[in-house]
Amino acid sequence: MMRTPFVFVSRSCKAVHRLQSFSPISALWRHQRIDVLRYSSTHVCKDDRSYYITTPIFYVNAAPHLGHLYSAVIADCLHRYKLLKGFNSKFATGTDEHGLKIQQAAEAAGKDPLIFCTDVSERFKHLFSSCNISYTDYIRTTEQRHHEAVKHFWSVLWNKGLIYKGSYEGWYSTQDESFLTPIQVGDALDSTGKEIKVSLESGHKVEWMKEENYMFRLSALRSQLLDWLKGNPRAIQPERFYRAVLQSLQVDLPDLSVSRQSSRLQWGIPVPGDAEQTIYVWLDALVNYLTVAGYPDKHDQWWNVAHHIIGKDILQFHTIYWPSFLLGAGLPLPQTIHVHSHWTVGGKKMSKSLGNVVDPLERTQMFTTDGMRYFLLRQGVPDSDCDYTDNKVIKVLNADLADSLGGLLNRCTAPALNPAQVYSSFCPQFFSSEQRGRAVVEDYHMLEDVKNLPAVVEQHYESMHVYKALEAISACVRQTNGFVHRHAPWKLDNRDSEDQRWLNTIIHVSLECLRIYGTLLQPVVPEISNKLLSRLGVRPHERSWADLNFLPGYQGMDCPFEGRALGSHSGVLFSRLETHNVDKQKPKKTKKLK
Numbered sequence: 001m002m003r004t005p006f007v008f009v010s011r012s013c014k015a016v017h018r019l020q021s022f023s024p025i026s027a028l029w030r031h032q033r034i035d036v037l038r039y040s041s042t043h044v045c046k047d048d049r050s051y052y053i054t055t056p057i058f059y060v061n062a063a064p065h066l067g068h069l070y071s072a073v074i075a076d077c078l079h080r081y082k083l084l085k086g087f088n089s090k091f092a093t094g095t096d097e098h099g100l101k102i103q104q105a106a107e108a109a110g111k112d113p114l115i116f117c118t119d120v121s122e123r124f125k126h127l128f129s130s131c132n133i134s135y136t137d138y139i140r141t142t143e144q145r146h147h148e149a150v151k152h153f154w155s156v157l158w159n160k161g162l163i164y165k166g167s168y169e170g171w172y173s174t175q176d177e178s179f180l181t182p183i184q185v186g187d188a189l190d191s192t193g194k195e196i197k198v199s200l201e202s203g204h205k206v207e208w209m210k211e212e213n214y215m216f217r218l219s220a221l222r223s224q225l226l227d228w229l230k231g232n233p234r235a236i237q238p239e240r241f242y243r244a245v246l247q248s249l250q251v252d253l254p255d256l257s258v259s260r261q262s263s264r265l266q267w268g269i270p271v272p273g274d275a276e277q278t279i280y281v282w283l284d285a286l287v288n289y290l291t292v293a294g295y296p297d298k299h300d301q302w303w304n305v306a307h308h309i310i311g312k313d314i315l316q317f318h319t320i321y322w323p324s325f326l327l328g329a330g331l332p333l334p335q336t337i338h339v340h341s342h343w344t345v346g347g348k349k350m351s352k353s354l355g356n357v358v359d360p361l362e363r364t365q366m367f368t369t370d371g372m373r374y375f376l377l378r379q380g381v382p383d384s385d386c387d388y389t390d391n392k393v394i395k396v397l398n399a400d401l402a403d404s405l406g407g408l409l410n411r412c413t414a415p416a417l418n419p420a421q422v423y424s425s426f427c428p429q430f431f432s433s434e435q436r437g438r439a440v441v442e443d444y445h446m447l448e449d450v451k452n453l454p455a456v457v458e459q460h461y462e463s464m465h466v467y468k469a470l471e472a473i474s475a476c477v478r479q480t481n482g483f484v485h486r487h488a489p490w491k492l493d494n495r496d497s498e499d500q501r502w503l504n505t506i507i508h509v510s511l512e513c514l515r516i517y518g519t520l521l522q523p524v525v526p527e528i529s530n531k532l533l534s535r536l537g538v539r540p541h542e543r544s545w546a547d548l549n550f551l552p553g554y555q556g557m558d559c560p561f562e563g564r565a566l567g568s569h570s571g572v573l574f575s576r577l578e579t580h581n582v583d584k585q586k587p588k589k590t591k592k593l594k
């Protein structure tokens, strides 16, 4: 039998430094330009072991839906992954509670706005704790610490001459809390057949508004934004969204209205020194990322290593407005803005009026928390929208978690094959080209693939392609199942000492594979991974990225697990789901907020 080379490759940290190019500058903005040099994402002084990840903060005008959970699960996965890598990671989420939309929703519910916001914010918190979203800070924009941060931020922009009193006349969408140019607006009919104007992107109704308010000099920052993006081609990912933003910067940017008259909008933070005006909700909301970092007090440790997760619908706010505000305020820009696409139902956007909103809490009760987390990350592709069906969830979870991973664990720990219930020993002789070797070429391929798996998974986690990481893990699980089937350990004669040693070796290799899969899966399915690793007898301090040394016995090194008692059996890893458990997918009305 041929021995396939099995090479252990050491991975080094891939720090990428890029040179930045800057175009000529006008005297007016020279001081700002210096800020770009000092503060753009590749030039900040970073603490290499700190990491700061954020979700968007969620509007509290309606109950949480599947899309919200998706943003949170992606961020949670990256946060847990960084912890496994030994980082000091901060993970922020929370709720966006000001603005006209929330003011109107509270009015419609006949509630005091703060009570209304608290109720819905608690629903998000409840969803997140049910789904093991392990945030380290939950921010609400109605908190005092946030008001202080926003007021300070506003004053910095004001003192730099970047905000001026002016007037805005144009389209506004309250649903999106967004200003639109005429080419972003189209005609539509409302439910009564009346002609209305809508945002072409979101489909939400827009209204013409004309108001005296404060304007931000966005127009002056366009070339600096371009410099930032050209110098940091990985700042917005996936690349498709990076290119879209670059494209949108090919034309002039209008200045941006950053306040509303308080006669129309009371529910917000008043403009410092002008109680007649309320700060624009997006400026208010975006500053939440700084508030959590500690701004206006010491915030560099976190702010210099900030990464945002956002859905594609809020790209412009995070890639044009937010960096411009930060450049204006002389603050570093985020390291990465990871953009994800949307979940649709029946090919359509989820919406209350269509009655196709998927309730994430209900689904986690049907499919378990880890089941939903796994499904969202296994099927969610950042580049394009995905359609949700319960049947798809059942198929994916049964195939990957119940049959493939669960089946493998079951086989290797079953008392019939492993009566001593130990992490059995490895005998290198079977993996040698000498006469008594029993491994075949496919086995060596498997060893190679599992050995390389942590590096593959790391690369995909880092670029938020979690589905690719899960695909790679799944492929290895299938290979390990193939390995067990190929050698059919149940057919070996346990009275023959050589057969018994080969049986132990097969089990050992399979348990080692499972240990690697369980460790790598922790960011995605923390409960299942915990169950799996505990069953293998892997202790909590042996589950980090540094513990991913696969099959040390094959290299002539000691395996710390060999001979150890397995952990106790606490039930199947993941119970198969039956289709009859699931209602026919009839559209449902979401619960109205009272």
Ligand code: MSP
Pocket: 055, 056, 057, 058, 059, 066, 067, 068, 070, 071, 096, 285, 286, 287, 288, 309, 310, 311, 312, 313, 314, 341, 342, 343, 344, 350
């Ligand atoms: N409040 C703003 C964000 C302010 S951040 C400074 C907001 N809130 S939101 O509640 O409408 O959306 C929060 C997140 O949920 C966004 O990332 C959005 O893209 C995401 N999703 C909303 N619907 C979604 C789907 N159908 N599918 C996937 N994600 C979606 O925008």
